[in-house]
Amino acid sequence: MTLLDADDASARVAAIIVTYNSSATLPELLASLDTSTVEVRAIIVDNGSADDTLIVAGREPRALVIATGANLGYSGGINVGRTYVREGEHVAILNPDLTVEPEMLAGLLQVIDDDPTVGIAAPQLRGLDHEERFDSLRREPTVMRALGDSIFGNRWRGRPAWLAETLRADRDYERAHDVAWAGGAALLISAACDRAVGDWDSAMYFLYSEETDYARRARSQGFRVRYVPDAVARHEGSGSGQPAPLVALISVNRIRYFQRLHGPVRTGLFRIAVAVQHALRPHDPRHRYSLPVVLDRSRWARLPSGDPVPSTLSIRSSQNRNR
Structure with a gap:
């Protein structure tokens, strides 16, 4: 058993799990953490779930469970969880619809231990069927990359880098290398990077692009983002089930991120490039909405x-059942 009691001070990794109506998937994630070869504390931050997530979380007596009573978004939930990370602990960010392979955290941890300039280590994300691979690696966004992704999507997967923000070539997922950023479903952040970068930007990013912004701020502090193919997590993903407002939010937050770094003319061109994605897919009501x-x-x-972040939170651990 390597999922430690929340009050145990010997863990090297604190895993922050932000839940929202996650009762169906959370048990499998916790069970997979219990097979990890790295000792880890679980910090579950629930964003006002309307299902049985808190009941399910409460069945794991070793976890620290924080009920916010509100939907703070992904960044907001991470920030609540960060306040319960102990000094010196590395921080794993894990979606509740993940399962982690036993060696995943160990593989990411070794990369961080071997090179202190690596602030974020990202695993390979594969589907629950063990066959599908998620294209989780990204380049920094540009106007032409946004236009290329809008026009071609998953077609012409071998197109040049200046026409693709998403890395899609098999060779990019078969080797360890640095990337601009990686999808936020599973990340290990070094204690030094977590301390230097600080809170995630919950004011700007309720959901989506928060990991893009965090990785950029980490890089500006001198840290690298390293992809580790031998570390594997299984991810259910949302696929085509995203409602239209969230599809629109993905695009809007991409524009918000770009606008922070570029002037109005380039931002206007970037917004048009992003809009092309929706204009070319009128058969999909989500794109018509977006x-x-x-x-x-x-x-x-x-x-x-x-x-808004509530003034009081309901917290349950092995020594603190409800305060």
């Missing part, structure tokens, strides 16, 4: 956003 949202900034305020 296109006018992307083009009309006045609609952005109506997209999903986080609730």
Whole structure:
């Protein structure tokens, strides 16, 4: 058993798991952490689930369970979890619909231990069927990369790097290398990087692009983002089940991120490049919904956003059942 009691001070890794209606998948993640070859503490931050997530989480007596009573978004939940990370612990960010292979955390931890300039280590993400591979690695966004992804999507997977933000070639997932950023479903952040970068930006990013922003800030502090193919997590993913407002939010947050780094002219071109994705897919009602949202900034305020952080939280651990 390597899932330690939340009050155990000997863990090297604190795993922050932000849940939202995750009762169906959370048990498998916790069970997989219990087979990890690295000792880990589980910090479950529930974002106001309406299902039985808190009941399911409560069945694992070793976990620290924090009920926010509100939907703070992914970044907001991570930030709550960070307040319970102990000094010196590395921070694993794990989606509740993941399972981790026994050696995954050990593989990521070795990379961080071997080179202190690696601040973020990312595993290979594969489907639950063990066959599908998620294209989880990214380049820094540009206008042409956004346009290339909008036009071609998963077609012409071997197109040049200047036309693709997403890395899709098999060779990019077969070797360890540095990337600009990686999908936030599973990451290991070194204690030094976590301390230097600080909170995730929950004010700007309720959901999506938070990992893009965090990785950029980590790189600006001198840390590298390293992909580790031998470390594997299994991910269910949301696939085509995302509702239209969240599809629109993905695009809007990409534009918000780009705008922070570039002037109005380039940002305008980037927004058009992102809009092309939706304009070319009118058969999909989610894209029909998203296109006018992307083009009309006045609609952005109506997209999903986080609730205020409550003044009190319900916390349960082995020594603190409810305060």
